[in-house]
Amino acid sequence: MAFEPLLTRNVGRPGSEAIDAYLASGGYQGLKRVLREFTPEKFVEEVKSSGLRGRGGAGFSTGMKWGFLPKGREKPRYLCVNADESEPGTFKDRLLIEKDPHLVLEGIIASAYAIECNLAFFYIRGEFHQGHRIFQKAVAEAHARGYLGRNILGSGFGLDIIMYRGAGAYICGEETALLESLEGKRGYPRIKPPFPALVGLYGCPTIINNVETLANVTLIAERGAAWYAAIGRPPKNTGPKLFCLSGHVKRPGVYEAPLGVPFLELLNEQAGGMAHPSRPLKAAVPGGSSMKILPASKCDVLLDFDSLAAAGTSLGSAGGIVMDTGTCIVGALLNLARFYAHESCGQCTPCREGTGWLVQILVRLERGDGRMEDVGLLADIAGRIEGNTVCPFGEAIAWPVDSYVKEFREEFEEHARRKACPLRAAAGR
Amino acid sequence: MTIPVHPETDRRIDDLLARFPQKGSALLPALYLIQEERGWVSEESMEYVAGKIGLSPAFVSGVVSFYTMFHRRPVGRHHIQICRTLPCALRGADSLMAHARSRLGIRDGETRADGRYSLVSVECLGACDRAPFLQINDREHGPVDPAGLDDILRRLE
Ligand SMILES: Cc1cc2nc3c(=O)[nH]c(=O)nc-3n(C[C@H](O)[C@H](O)[C@H](O)COP(=O)(O)O)c2cc1C
Ligand code: SF4
Ligand code: FES
Numbered sequence: 296m297a298f299e300p301l302l303t304r305n306v307g308r309p310g311s312e313a314i315d316a317y318l319a320s321g322g323y324q325g326l327k328r329v330l331r332e333f334t335p336e337k338f339v340e341e342v343k344s345s346g347l348r349g350r351g352g353a354g355f356s357t358g359m360k361w362g363f364l365p366k367g368r369e370k371p372r373y374l375c376v377n378a379d380e381s382e383p384g385t386f387k388d389r390l391l392i393e394k395d396p397h398l399v400l401e402g403i404i405a406s407a408y409a410i411e412c413n414l415a416f417f418y419i420r421g422e423f424h425q426g427h428r429i430f431q432k433a434v435a436e437a438h439a440r441g442y443l444g445r446n447i448l449g450s451g452f453g454l455d456i457i458m459y460r461g462a463g464a465y466i467c468g469e470e471t472a473l474l475e476s477l478e479g480k481r482g483y484p485r486i487k488p489p490f491p492a493l494v495g496l497y498g499c500p501t502i503i504n505n506v507e508t509l510a511n512v513t514l515i516a517e518r519g520a521a522w523y524a525a526i527g528r529p530p531k532n533t534g535p536k537l538f539c540l541s542g543h544v545k546r547p548g549v550y551e552a553p554l555g556v557p558f559l560e561l562l563n564e565q566a567g568g569m570a571h572p573s574r575p576l577k578a579a580v581p582g583g584s585s586m587k588i589l590p591a592s593k594c595d596v597l598l599d600f601d602s603l604a605a606a607g608t609s610l611g612s613a614g615g616i617v618m619d620t621g622t623c624i625v626g627a628l629l630n631l632a633r634f635y636a637h638e639s640c641g642q643c644t645p646c647r648e649g650t651g652w653l654v655q656i657l658v659r660l661e662r663g664d665g666r667m668e669d670v671g672l673l674a675d676i677a678g679r680i681e682g683n684t685v686c687p688f689g690e691a692i693a694w695p696v697d698s699y700v701k702e703f704r705e706e707f708e709e710h711a712r713r714k715a716c717p718l719r720a721a722a723g724r
Numbered sequence: 725m726t727i728p729v730h731p732e733t734d735r736r737i738d739d740l741l742a743r744f745p746q747k748g749s750a751l752l753p754a755l756y757l758i759q760e761e762r763g764w765v766s767e768e769s770m771e772y773v774a775g776k777i778g779l780s781p782a783f784v785s786g787v788v789s790f791y792t793m794f795h796r797r798p799v800g801r802h803h804i805q806i807c808r809t810l811p812c813a814l815r816g817a818d819s820l821m822a823h824a825r826s827r828l829g830i831r832d833g834e835t836r837a838d839g840r841y842s843l844v845s846v847e848c849l850g851a852c853d854r855a856p857f858l859q860i861n862d863r864e865h866g867p868v869d870p871a872g873l874d875d876i877l878r879r880l881e
Contacts, residue, residue, distance in 0.1 A: 381850060383809045383811060386850045386852055388850075421793045422850065424862035460756060462756075463792035463794075476752070477749060478746065478749055479751035479777075480751075480787060541855060542814040542815070542855075543814055549853065584809075584848075633808075634810070637847060
């Protein structure tokens with residue numbers, strides 16, 4: 296299917312990260328249009344009517360979120376860009392940050408104008424050294440050309456951006472943990488409500504948006520909500536989307552397509568199919584490691600928020616992880632359980648303790664010391680974590696456990712029955 | 725009082741204190757400055773930075789221990805971080821780690837006695853399309869197979 300790349304239009308051109316290349320391809324025209332033709336309120340309405348939904352994981356309407364800010368102006372408002380990108384299987388924001396930082400920056404400036412914010416924070420995960428260097432340079436370039444600073448392009452609107460590096464903690468991608476981290480503290484998620492739109496950074500009204508969400512704002516600024524809302528599967532799944540594919544796929548990478556592209560088309564046509572022709576698809580997680588798994592028989596799905604919800608999983612961060620028939624599902628879940636046990640911030644007992652128990656049980660099943668009751672125990676523990684924690688990290692572990700066991704129960708039971716990993720036994724390992 | 729950091733680092737921390745709407749935000753970037761200078765964050769420098777920002781040393785220590793990228797003891801000159809999470813594991817992260825261990829003669833989490841190398845397995849580095857992926861200090865490498873790791877190490881030597 297032919298689709299004009301929008302988010303990745305500059306990716307692949309040499310020097311695409313420099314402001315001159317960006318300007319030469321028509322960059323910052325959208326921002327000019329917004330500053331000239333829209334009041335802040337009007338641009339919030341424009342983004343609302345584009346149908347844009349957040350690309351960070353939850354898929355909430357961006358314009359609506361902006362609309363939750365309090366009317367009064369007693370306190371400053373802040374925009375925090377979520378560039379923490381730590382969900383296993385996800386590497387799309389990295390691509391935008393490194394290859395087209397000005398596309399993101401233009402969206403940040405237009406969004407800050409819309410929400411009447413004069414100071415934005417760019418919170419980038421500490422491991423993205425290269426991305427940090429590139430984005431910092433882009434910010435300096437934008438300042439030098441008058442796209443940032445006190446009086447942007449003579450509009451009277453001013454914005455500064457502070458770069459802030461995380462330091463190795465998955466949980467800081469959760470929006471309230473990110474705020475705590477920005478305040479120089481441990482990344483402990485806050486209890487909501489109050490929501491950050493009312494009480495956020497330094498107790499002030501704050502909007503947190505994902506990198507890719509803000510790049511989409513640039514597109515809306517350039518060509519308008521009506522044009523944007525026709526892309527994808529309107530009315531509720533509009534716009535282009537970056538999809539990541541990793542694992543047992545021939546060409547792992549980031550692929551751009553409109554929301555609603557069939558998963559199998561992306562896998563087979565764009566990414567070249569499976570890595571090993573002799574080992575077909577066994578299962579895939581379309582939305583990043585925290586989302587539910589789909590066995591191959593259920594992979595004939597459209598990739599958008601509502602289609603995936605109907606299929607029993609979520610679009611999440613669009614971090615697609617592909618597994619072939621050589622994959623041990625128990626081993627895959629053990630790997631993820633270790634991840635979550637390591638990354639739990641430790642505030643809530645069910646999450647802190649539960650993730651540790653899950654690891655213990657999965658280790659024993661994998662080693663061949665497991666019992667039949669262990670299979671039920673996994674789902675039982677997941678059920679007790681879900682809904683009983685401060686932040687959605689609880690679901691991020693409960694959902695994979697629940698779905699891996701439900702969809703591949705036979706394989707878990709076989710581990711207990713045979714007292715060994717059947718796949719390892721078959722491979723003579 | 726003598727300060728445990730270079731005067732230039734001290735000055736840069738003063739700049740940080742002025743940059744943020746609230747001083748507390750300066751803590752993470754200040755810790756990075758100290759670690760850049762020293763390679764790690766000592767008890768003494770935690771006390772120093774606590775004093776600069778107006779925090780208790782216990783609070784600073786709690787923050788340092790929360791984040792995996794702050795080192796509370798020296799690491800190797802080449803700090804090798806191999807990703808272990810599912811997408812990398814599906815493409816051979818385990819055998820890469822096993823090779824690194826035997827080649828360097830240290831276990832996961834250890835620093836070699838000569839101080840040249842440290843080795844640690846880390847969680848998803850957001851580069852799963854280049855799996856198996858690793859970082860050495862702030863440089864990225866991927867995909868890396870065992871022979872590729874040998875090449876990289878040879879270039880470091
Ligand atoms: C455990 C956890 C980790 C998260 N990690 C990220 C992340 O790395 N990047 C991100 O943009 N959003 C992440 N989120 C979602 C954010 O909390 C938030 O919803 C998002 O940044 C909002 O931006 P959006 O509306 O533009 O999508 C995470 C959420 C949870 C619960
Ligand atoms: S659910 Fe887990 S990660 Fe979230 S606040 Fe509780 S302990 Fe921390
Ligand atoms: S799993 Fe290794 S970089 Fe993501």
